[in-house]
Amino acid sequence: MLKVDDIDVYYGNIQALKGLSLEVNEGEIVTLIGANGAGKSTLLQTLSGLQKPKRGSVEYLGESIAGKAAQSIVKAGISHVPEGRRVFANLSVEENLDLGAYLRKDKEGIAKDLAHVYELFPRLLERKKQQSGTLSGGEQQMLAMGRAIMAKPKLLLLDEPSMGLAPLMVQNIFTIIETINKEGTTILLVEQNAHMALSVANRAYVLETGKIVLAGTAKELQESDEVRAAYLGGL
Structure with missing residues (x-):
């Protein structure tokens, strides 16, 4: 590959x-x-x-x-989860995840993948409206990975x-x-x-x-x- x-x-x-x-x-x-x-x-x-x-x-x-x-x-x-997470601190969890799919046009697929990210990381679902900068380090790592997954x-x-x-x-x-x-x-x-x-x-x-x-x-x-x-x- x-x-x-x-x-x-x-x-x-x-x-x-x-x-x-x-x-x-x-x-x-x-x-x-x-x-x-x-x-x-x-x-x-x-x-x-x-x-x-x-x-x-x-x-x-x-x-x-x-x-x-x-x-x-x-x-x-190819998606890259950088060292140090690099989440957009002033945006919500869900806004960060949406940004991961910025190159995609398949709305149904995006919705399905978002639901899947929340299955993989239930903590993100609980905090989806929370500002990303207020998350713990572990939660930010989950968010960075979830955001990368949204690019499929x-x-x-x-x-x-x-x-x-x-x-x-x-x-x-x-x-x-x-x-x-x-x-x-x-x-x-x-x-x-x-x-x-x-x-x-x-x-x-x-x-x-x-x-x-x-x-x-x-x-x-x-x-x-x-x-x-x-x-x-x-x-």
């Missing part, structure tokens, strides 16, 4: 991604783990059109999307969905990630909580200073001494 081949991405003179290549197959959950500053968010921003690679190619469903405008990438079926993506990019959340809420968010995937959405997950990420993923990549240093099935990486020592607390 997604093929990233040998991309270099820069911020000014600083190289953030160095010859990075990876693949995501339809129906998978693929996770990208790595320390802060490894380039994980930069990769997702590049895939969603917010950064442009200086070199290399990005193909989605066989078409080149490197350097395309962000809105055309959303239209093609084929591929969902999730950037640090568990960041700053209480353990019970983290468990809840990961259960919903698995549900979304089982319903047919392919997921590329960036996550510092390597233990949780590897527990839901099919395959995983380890990113260090802009390069992929390890790749394999989630099980292989869970059992790797190197990954255990660096990311799983030596478990």
Whole structure:
């Protein structure tokens, strides 16, 4: 579904991604783990059109999307849940969700997907008229995910969905990630909580200073001494 081949991405003179290549197959959950500053968010921003690679190619469903405008990438079926949620704080929960469907014209489909988002996240239904800026961190994460789902993506990019959340809420968010995937959405997950990420993923990549240093099935990486020592607390 997604093929990233040998991309270099820069911020000014600083190289953030160095010859990075990876693949995501339809129906998978693929996770990208790595320390802060490894380039994980930069990769997702590049895939969603917010950064442009200086070199290399990005193909989605066989078409080149490197350097395309962000809105055309959303239209093609890729939604991005950014790090830090980025909800529209002064708008209500429901207004945020409506914005997720801004490129869609199918009113019946939008209404159906809105009802489904409220099924996945009952807390959002309870707070649908509430200003988004007054929600807890966990509720804002649910809203950011719900908003992305409203675009009806084929591929969902999730950037640090568990960041700053209480353990019970983290468990809840990961259960919903698995549900979304089982319903047919392919997921590329960036996550510092390597233990949780590897527990839901099919395959995983380890990113260090802009390069992929390890790749394999989630099980292989869970059992790797190197990954255990660096990311799983030596478990």
